[in-house]
Amino acid sequence: MNDTNFFEARDGIRLAWRERGEGRPLLLLHGLFSNAEVNWIKFGTADRIAAEGYRVIMPDLRVHGASDAPHDAAHYPPDVLVDDLRDLIAHLGLDRFDLGGFSLGARTSVRAVVGGVAPERLILGGMGLAGLSGWQRRGDFFRRAIAEYDSAKRGDDTWMAIQFMKTMKVDRVAAGHLLNSFTDTPPEALAAITMPTLVVCGEDDQDNGSAPELAATLADARLTTIPGTHMSSVTEPALGEAIASFLAA
Template identity: 60%
Template sequence: MTDVTFFTSSDGIQLAWREVGQGRPIILLHGLFSDSNVNWVKFGTAERIAREGYRVIAPDLRAHGQSGKPHEAVHYPQLILVRDLRELIEHLGLDDFDLGGFSLGARTTIEAVLSGLKPKRAILAGTGLDVFTNWEKRSHFYVHAIDLFGKVQRGDPHWLAIQFMKTMNIDREAAKLLLGTMRDRESKAALAEAFSMPTLVVCGDKDDDNGSAIELANALPNADYAEIPGTHMNSVTRPELGEAIARFLGKGGR
């Protein structure tokens, strides 16, 4: 496991990140209930990207991993993860970087770009076009899973999510607060205008949790699509994820 570094956010919460490699910076955001180690480091994705000459910066999102997990609602305003991302970028003094994420990290990347953040290249992994319109449905599912924690058996639709929360030792109170920090968007029209940069949409061949990844790629003016093996839960464990991202980053040079 790589060393963990911390900075203090504007609301006083300690936020953690890991780094792998040296070179052009790329920030990678993990998925819900995961952390930077499991999503990007443990299965070699960060190292694969770093071998191409990149400084991989992978934060633990608020309420996850080694970052702070406050239990007060004041620490969870709308789009707090975008604010945390902007503050990390400012803390590191970055003005030219690439940005991507998996699932929740992809939605956070989308919201950050829509808010005016301008990475040179973007990566949207583990997500499809419905990521815009199904947040409330999916967040309600996970809130219900938190409420059912310890009460369901194998075969229940919430069982896998609960097992992953147990594996990751999730702070359920903090996670429930975080799940309320995004809303559905009624229109997808802003996507094409905001995502003018080269973008990789990469998704498992058995992952349709957030709708069609192909449709998402087709909705963007400058996107490549890559299909890798796996479901929403296990595609991050596959070496093909790192290979797809490395190929994309190498395509346009640094």
């Protein structure tokens, strides 16, 4: 069954989203080089949350999944993914809603809140404090993965990221432009995050720094540790359980 929906962003680019369930809206943003299907649907996370009475709305971010991946750099201004999120919220006419994401989705959620988007609750998965304030280091790694796409060998530090890019059929030109649109969030800017926030991270996931440090920085955060690494934690039923438990509290 094809349950993919489409809307047009402010720059005319066609973007996709998928949904599960009915009830209170929850927007969930996937990680870099992933998509809504892999991050939220495939391993049951979306259905677990929907079972609690939520309308789970999951966009494919620009350059990912069924969404467009334009090659013109003009389509990638700073924080373009926040613009896209605002456009989806407006397209769906959402007023009261919750927001969350994993990895890049968590970064984008934070950038959105700092920029004035006002979810009632926030979920930050696979994210630590350094992943918000020190993007350039991670950005350089992914730029190198794109550059080494055809030359990396098993055992190289970029090997696994490249294999994931190949599996997901990532458009490298568009991905390079998108990486350049990401911006840092200094710790002092996190003062804007005053709503109840779930910080959920794999016990072996340090890819984006320390999740406990991030939780300690936020005004009203709950930290939950689940099994897994950065790559494997999204496959764990514990991810959906943690989010469902947070939303029910």
